[in-house]
C-alpha cells in the first residue's frame with residue numbers, strides 16, 4: 293500500500309525548560325488511498341497538534357511529513373499553500389461552512405478559488421450521493437447538524453483532494469447522526485479511494501474505521 297499521508301518519527305515540542313511540552317513524541321503514522329483511519333485519544337493528548345502538522349499548518353520540531361511522497365517542510369510557503377489547497381480537504385467540528393452562502397454557493401466558491409467554472413454536474417452528483425438534493429438553496433443555519441456535516445463532506449470531496457482531515461466531525465451530533473456521518477466517511481473513502489483521517493475522542497465510532505491509532509500524552513500507537 294502506498295501512503296498518501298505519512299509522518300515519520302515526528303516530534304513537536306512547545307516551550308522549553310520547565311514549560312516544555314512534548315505534544316508529539318516520535319510519531320509515525322500512515323494513511324493509504326481508500327483507507328479510513330481514526331486517531332483517538334483523550335483531551336490534551338496531541339490530536340489537534342497531529343492534525344495541524346499533517347496538514348502542513350504548523351511545522352514539526354523534527355521528523356518528516358510526506359503528502360503523496362512529497363516532504364512538506366522542504367517546500368516553500370507558497371508551494372505548501374497551493375499543495376494544501378489541492379490535496380487536502382478539511383471537515384471541522386461544527387462544519388466549516390460559510391454562513392452567508394447557500395449550499396450550492398459553497399461549491400461555486402470552491403471552483404472560484406481554483407479559477408475553474410462551476411462544475412454543476414459534479415455538484416449535483418455529490419448532492420445525490422449524500423442525500424442533499426432538496427437542500428441546494430438552503431443556508432447553513434437552515435440545515436440540521438447532520439445535514440451540515442454531509443454538506444461539509446461533499447464539499448471537501450468535491451475539490452478531489454487525496455486526503456481529507458476530519459477534526460471531531462461528529463462532535464455536535466447525537467449517536468444516530470454520528471454513526472451516519474461516520475458510515476458516509478467510510479463509504480466515500482472506499483468508493484473514491486481517498487485517505488480520510490478522523491480525529492475523535494468517541495471510541496464508539498471506530499468500528500467503522502479500517503485502522504485506528506491511539507495517542508496518549510503525545511505517544512501514538514497503531515491498535
Ligand SMILES: Nc1ncnc2c1ncn2[C@@H]1O[C@H](COP(=O)(O)OP(=O)(O)OP(=O)(O)O)[C@@H](O)[C@H]1O
Nearest residue numbers: 306307313315333334335336337338339340341342
Ligand atoms: N501552541 C501551543 N503552545 C504550547 N502548548 C501547546 C500548544 N498547542 C498545544 N499545546 C500543548 O500540547 C498538548 C497537546 O495539545 P492538543 O491540542 O494537540 O491536544 P488534543 O488532543 O487536541 O486536545 P483536545 O481533545 O482537548 O482538543 C497539550 O498539553 C497542549 O497544552
